[in-house]
Amino acid sequence: MTARCVLVTGGSGLVGQGIQQALRENDGAAPDGKETKWVFLSSKDCDLTDAKATLKMMQEYKPTQVIHLAAQVGGLFKNMRMKADMMMDNMTMNVNVLQSAHAVGCNRVVSVTSTCVFPDKTSYPIYEDSMHDGPPHTSNEGYAYAKRMLDVMSRCYNEQHGTKFTTVIPTNVFGPHDNYNLQDSHVLPGLMHKALICKRDGKDFIVWGSGKPLRQFVYSVDLGRFLIWRALQDESVEAVCCSPDESDEVSIETVARSVAKLAGVEDRLQVCLASNVCILAHAHACAPRKSCFLIECRHLK
Numbered sequence: 550m551t552a553r554c555v556l557v558t559g560g561s562g563l564v565g566q567g568i569q570q571a572l573r574e575n576d577g578a579a580p581d582g583k584e585t586k587w588v589f590l591s592s593k594d595c596d597l598t599d600a601k602a603t604l605k606m607m608q609e610y611k612p613t614q615v616i617h618l619a620a621q622v623g624g625l626f627k628n629m630r631m632k633a634d635m636m637m638d639n640m641t642m643n644v645n646v647l648q649s650a651h652a653v654g655c656n657r658v659v660s661v662t663s664t665c666v667f668p669d670k671t672s673y674p675i676y677e678d679s680m681h682d683g684p685p686h687t688s689n690e691g692y693a694y695a696k697r698m699l700d701v702m703s704r705c706y707n708e709q710h711g712t713k714f715t716t717v718i719p720t721n722v723f724g725p726h727d728n729y730n731l732q733d734s735h736v737l738p739g740l741m742h743k744a745l746i747c748k749r750d751g752k753d754f755i756v757w758g759s760g761k762p763l764r765q766f767v768y769s770v771d772l773g774r775f776l777i778w779r780a781l782q783d784e785s786v787e788a789v790c791c792s793p794d795e796s797d798e799v800s801i802e803t804v805a806r807s808v809a810k811l812a813g814v815e816d817r818l819q820v821c822l823a824s825n826v827c828i829l830a831h832a833h834a835c836a837p838r839k840s841c842f843l844i845e846c847r848h849l850k
């Protein structure tokens with residue numbers, strides 16, 4: 550009988566696939582060498598907005614650790630169009646996962662949130678403990694508040710029940726199995742898709758905005774390795790940011806030029822100034838409210 554079982558919600562998505570790839574690169578073994586059963590679940594396996602179904606699933610697998618990735622996600626436009634849905638669906642999933650994990654005796658849940666949890670108006674660099682210092686930007690407040698509550702719920706479980714629930718706040722994640730939908734994608738996959746369309750159709754690759762805003766990116770497999778370590782080998786409960794050093798930040802223009810070069814449309818890239826909105830390649834926005842988004846990880850130093 551396997552002594553340890555790690556259940557990953559949202560296991561078929563970008564980060565879940567990153568965890569699976571990280572495991573494959575280690576021949577399927579956990580980094581500490583202990584025998585471990587891994588269960589990767591998608592929305593087809595269980596509706597996490599259904600409390601009874603979520604509990605039944607937890608009772609079936611009886612995980613010793615949970616990595617909670619499942620979420621209703623999207624780019625800026627989707628967050629603006631569907632604020633209520635984004636908040637209620639994510640809140641419901643989060644409540645059900647934490648409650649059911651606790652009910653079956655799981656003591657360690659590592660939940661992934663987002664940098665959108667941070668206040669719209671704040672000082673830089675941003676640290677984990679500044680998460681609740683002010684409201685998030687209104688464009689994605691439904692999703693952001695739901696993710697913030699994961700941090701609050703985790704702390705409440707820990708204080709009342711002695712669990713070791715925690716959260717990880719990654720910066721912009723990219724990698725295989727990303728969402729490339731032009732309406733709902735994030736910056737990097739959206740640019741990739743648009744560049745390929747421009748190459749196919751022989752059109753100019755247009756990026757609206759100054760191109761000057763800076764962004765940090767983390768590769769999905771690297772994040773996967775970190776989450777495996779956080780679930781199996783780390784026992785801290787403080788929220789932790791996962792991002793490159795600020796010296797590794799890149800401008801949107803640099804990202805666009807790299808994508809254009811790889812797609813073979815470098816000679817067709819145009820960076821066009823817009824009024825007060827920065828829409829990349831006609832399809833997605835890059836948070837015009839901040840020219841620079843710096844986060845640092847206090848709890849890993």
